Amino acid sequence: MFVLVKMKDTVRIPPNLFHLDTMDAIRESLNKKFANKVVYKVGLCIALWDVEKIEESFIFPGDGATHTIVHFRYVVFRPFVDEILIGRIKSCSKDGVHVTMGFFDDITIPSDSLQHPSKFNEQEQLWEWEYEVSEQEGVHLPMEINGDIRFRVVDEMFVDTTPSSPEETNPMPPPSTSSGVPAVHITDQGAKKSPYSLTGSISEMGLGMLAWWN
Numbered sequence: 001m002f003v004l005v006k007m008k009d010t011v012r013i014p015p016n017l018f019h020l021d022t023m024d025a026i027r028e029s030l031n032k033k034f035a036n037k038v039v040y041k042v043g044l045c046i047a048l049w050d051v052e053k054i055e056e057s058f059i060f061p062g063d064g065a066t067h068t069i070v071h072f073r074y075v076v077f078r079p080f081v082d083e084i085l086i087g088r089i090k091s092c093s094k095d096g097v098h099v100t101m102g103f104f105d106d107i108t109i110p111s112d113s114l115q116h117p118s119k120f121n122e123q124e125q126l127w128e129w130e131y132e133v134s135e136q137e138g139v140h141l142p143m144e145i146n147g148d149i150r151f152r153v154v155d156e157m158f159v160d161t162t163p164s165s166p167e168e169t170n171p172m173p174p175p176s177t178s179s180g181v182p183a184v185h186i187t188d189q190g191a192k193k194s195p196y197s198l199t200g201s202i203s204e205m206g207l208g209m210l211a212w213w214n
């Protein structure tokens with residue numbers, strides 16, 4: 001669910017932070033820039049893990065700040081496909097079930113990936129698993145809001161939400177170094193269009209509401 005990602009960025013430290021230790025100023029700048037942001041094709045950044053290397057600092061004409069290339073590792077939320085996660089149901093619609101991890105909300109379980117057969121209760125606005133106990137008897141197991149749910153990750157999607165001019169119909173991929181370390185290409189999780197989303201499934205035994213299997 002969480003991975004350590006090696007990254008590289010040019011950190012700008014303004015004069016008002018010169019009183020801080022250099023490492024403390026770098027950590028503060030990196031967390032301010034990346035925490036709770038999505039790096040394209042990398043994942044949702046959570047927190048700085050460590051700084052591996054600090055290169056020389058430069059001061060450019062007309063700018064009193066220092067500019068330093070920093071190599072660091074960041075804790076990133078990016079589950080792998082087929083990983084089993086436990087989240088909480090945020091809402092339901094005819095399209096499916098919307099799940100939150102508490103710090104990440106863009107998880108959808110489509111209606112065709114629910115336990116079969118499932119039915120959407122229009123009055124309660126909830127999905128229900130019509131579980132057959134026997135040929136003559138069945139029970140309706142609801143997927144209640146705020147209930148804990150176990151699901152499998154089946155797909156992920158990244159969307160480039162960086163601003164572009166009307167002429168740019170095909171956004172360019174993010175820059176990277178020769179070593180494959182991702183460079184800066186971040187988007188705010190609060191953007192109108194989700195830059196990173198997951199698709200889940202509960203269409204197998206053992207998955208679904210935790211209360212079903214206790």
